Amino acid sequence: MRNEQKQEVIRASGIAKSFGTTEALKEISFGVNEGEIFGFIGPDGAGKTTLFRILTTLLLPGKGSMTVLGRDVVREFRKLRGEIGYMPGRFSLYMDLTVGENLRFYASVFGTTIEENYDLIRDIYTHIEPFTNRLAGRLSGGMKQKLALSCALIHRPRLLVLDEPTTGVDAVSRTEFWEMLRQLREHRITVLVSTPYMDEAMRCDRVALLQEGRILAIDTPENIRQGYSRRLYSVRSAEKFRLITALRKFPETRTAWPFGEDVHVTFREEGRASGLENFLREVGITDARITEIRAGIEDCFLELMGGAHAGP
């Protein structure tokens, strides 16, 4: 299936959108191919939701044009609606309706029945089926997410648009969720997903890194990592805070960003890591472990953002 000729499902050119004086999107262009999982990765306020709303005909673009499933999002919005499966950032479930009622409602609105498309949602819905008669408002975040996904899929859309589906959901549910999205590829459904979590980028076929309304890069996650040109080191110490301060004082340091337990460091000139160990010992950090590592998506993101300054 992946070898068939790729067909574009979405083509956006020069899409811009402003709210008052705030430019949410600054003339971005991209294309999404049929059957792929395409991720928009970016922090809050990067413009992900605005972009998705233009894409789902909920907002008019200020500039530029976009076709989704071969239809213009402005002129043919009426036809396009109903062909997309959309899961807004706030899940759009009715909290006073039960799990079953929610699903049945969305099925009826799209002119179908649960039974007709049950095969499509089976793998997802079985997780929440024991709670069919529970009010949606009483579900956990992970279960709400699965129900919302089932509701967005119930009319067998060709394109599934998910706005931050994993925000506010526990780690286990997040992993499960990505597994479900993978399985959807068997049904040739194109998935467009946005997330602020950099680690989720690796689960997409292709990603676009979005920052302040601009696309920094579009490629497969692997290619983006390959594109990282510098040597990157991870430094770890029990005294993390002092370590960051010390690293930023070290004259050869170019960037030093905290990454969980570690600090990721780049140097002005390659291969200067050796001097660092002595420097750290001088300021009293004796347990520092320095290892060269491969850049992750977040490293790439920070680099593309213009990481020439030492960090926050």
Added chain:
Amino acid sequence: MKRFAGFVRKEFIHIFRDPLTMIILFVIPALMTLLFGFVITTELKDVRVAFLDLSRDEMTQKIADKISSSGFFMRAGDLENYGEIDGALRSQRVKVVIIFGEHFGRNLLSEGRATLHIVTDGSEPNVATQATSFISAIAADVNRELAGTAVTANLLVQPEVRMVYNPALKSQYMFVPGLITMIMILICALMTSITLTREKEFGTMEALLVSPLKPIQIIMGKVIPYFFLSLIDAVLIILLSRLVFGLEVKGSLFLLWLEVMLYILMSLSLGILISSVAKTMQQAIFITLVGGMLPTVLLSGFIFPVESMPGAYRWVSAVLPPRYFIVILKNIMIKGTGFLHVWKETLILFLFAVFFVVMSIRSFKVRLE
């Protein structure tokens, strides 16, 4: 159609599952009817009545006795001339003065009609109206008796009522048309505007918009459940006022329901129009209460008669649909008049309804802001 049915079903679930909605829909109207009824209705007993009998004949004596012995009135004395009326009413003892003109009995026999004047103390409107209607009833009784004697088949004692101090007197039942008017606008406009803004606020509108549902289907899906529930409410109020307060609808029930439906439709579309302006439920509530309820209560003639309003208020009142509905209801329910007497008000309501329906469909936003 299946889509639409699914949408309506969902709306009914929302309504029946929310205790607050159920209270607003059914408990508050019933409570308001009873409250208004009991506060305003007073028992009529031993109302002091004075007579000014200028003809002093057999017929006037008979009618005066009949009134005095009815149990509702107590003869407080006889007046000598018109000049004493004001003093008698001001003395607080007398609430009603009944005047028989000169040659009452002779007029009745020769011309077939004679006029009985009733002057009441309008500062106690409820007593005054009740007394008036009781005396009118007694006069009607006399008419019937006279007809029965077959002396002359069409003798007529005509009560002619004049109320002093409060010429635009409101009856104790006037609250029922006003209450229906108010509750209909409360439920229709408030509830529909809330239910639509709720979808916006909870983010479910996003999903609804990206569905094949047309705006008209979304709007009608919201309107239909409330249309039926409002009708049930109207039945509830009219039934309660009938059973508890004995108010009977004098005019055509069929016409009454047609008018009620028209008014409900008008209020519902007003609610949708409000929801297209309001972004949150709070805004919707505020606009409906301040922009809809308050003027309805104050300016539509529910509490203060339109006739006694200063010019400017009367102009404001003219653009409030409830004002016309109150007139229609009063005519049908209390006066018992037919469509010919209310066609103008009905036409105005109809035009309002058309205007709001068109506006609400046109202003429905097919996209997010």
